[in-house]
Amino acid sequence: xxRKTDDTWIDxxxxxxxxxxVPEPGEDVMARIxxxxxxxxxxxxxxxxxxxWRQALQALGxxxxxxxxxxxxxxxxxxxxxxxxxxxxxxxGAGWADSAYYQDALSANGWxxxxx
Amino acid sequence: MTRMPLDSELExxxxxxxxxxxxxxxxxxxxxxxxxxxxxxxxQAARMLGDGSEAEDIAQExxxxxxxxxxxxxxxxxxxxxxLYRVVANLCTDRLRRRKGxxxxxxxxxxxxxxxPGAEAQLLTAARRDALARALADLPERQRLAVMLRHFDGASxxxxxxxxxxSVEAVESLTARGKRALAAALKGQKAALGYETG
Numbered sequence: 159x160x161r162k163t164d165d166t167w168i169d170x171x172x173x174x175x176x177x178x179x180v181p182e183p184g185e186d187v188m189a190r191i192x193x194x195x196x197x198x199x200x201x202x203x204x205x206x207x208x209x210x211w212r213q214a215l216q217a218l219g220x221x222x223x224x225x226x227x228x229x230x231x232x233x234x235x236x237x238x239x240x241x242x243x244x245x246x247x248x249x250x251g252a253g254w255a256d257s258a259y260y261q262d263a264l265s266a267n268g269w270x271x272x273x274x
Numbered sequence: 275m276t277r278m279p280l281d282s283e284l285e286x287x288x289x290x291x292x293x294x295x296x297x298x299x300x301x302x303x304x305x306x307x308x309x310x311x312x313x314x315x316x317x318q319a320a321r322m323l324g325d326g327s328e329a330e331d332i333a334q335e336x337x338x339x340x341x342x343x344x345x346x347x348x349x350x351x352x353x354x355x356x357x358l359y360r361v362v363a364n365l366c367t368d369r370l371r372r373r374k375g376x377x378x379x380x381x382x383x384x385x386x387x388x389x390x391p392g393a394e395a396q397l398l399t400a401a402r403r404d405a406l407a408r409a410l411a412d413l414p415e416r417q418r419l420a421v422m423l424r425h426f427d428g429a430s431x432x433x434x435x436x437x438x439x440x441s442v443e444a445v446e447s448l449t450a451r452g453k454r455a456l457a458a459a460l461k462g463q464k465a466a467l468g469y470e471t472g
Contacts, residue, residue, distance in 0.1 A: 165453055167464060168456050169453070174399070176321065178403065180317045180320040180329075187312075192305060192308045194334065196304060198341035199296060200345055202299030
């Protein structure tokens with residue numbers, strides 16, 4: 159059994175609405191849109207504007223540099239904590255921490271005193 | 275002030291290419307995109323909202339979104355005009371839902387400023403547009419887009435299928451379901467909108 163529906167008037171409604179004239183955009187709004195376009199447009203040769211967070215990331219040298227920065231900050235934070243962190247935790251398993259330079263740096267920050 | 279030429283006066287353009295040029299800082303591309311797309315965007319919003327002033331706001335907002343996304347636009351993934359069509363449809367839908375939320379009656383249509391011959395016809399046209407826009411706003415997005423592209427843009431089913439990235443059969447199903455839903459939603463207003471025949 160088929161259900162008879164009379165939806166043809168919807169086609170007529172759609173046709174009537176779509177055939178009605180619509181106003182043209184005013185010169186003011188066209189000028190505003192163009193002004194927005196100019197304001198938002200990246201500088202020529204800039205390769206495109208990036209979101210602010212990506213611009214900041216690039217200014218810092220990209221993901222690799224930021225990773226190094228975070229690692230260095232973490233080490234600096236640990237060094238600053240001084241007596242709270244055992245120097246052995248920092249040096250164990252980390253070959254770079256065995257260098258004379260790094261040991262000197264630790265001493266200069268009082269690690270030798272803390273370790274007795 | 276020099277009047278900007280309308281879209282129909284311009285040569286066909288490659289929107290994706292223009293957008294890429296815009297993102298590289300080409301000022302001429304900004305102007306070409308504005309002239310090519312803004313009138314369409316405005317017309318779509320005006321049809322949906324029935325208010326020229328609101329349509330201008332929507333056009334500016336939609337175009338601003340285009341300018342902002344331009345540097346990250348990935349050519350080949352979507353057509354610029356289809357993306358923009360969808361943005362405008364969603365912005366208009368939000369406006370219409372807010373109107374409903376403010377409790378405006380469905381048939382609350384403003385009087386024409388200068389009532390005279392044809393004023394009644396203008397009122398009827400406005401009432402039809404208003405009722406249709408509100409019913410469209412309640413459709414699921416894909417049904418709404420399919421119906422609008424078919425009737426507002428006059429796009430063919432294969433064209434709609436390409437623009438929405440679906441099959442022609444899916445387009446037919448979406449438009450049929452969309453129109454059935456519109457008929458159900460507007461059933462009570464059929465006579466008031468002038469479609470009751472006997």
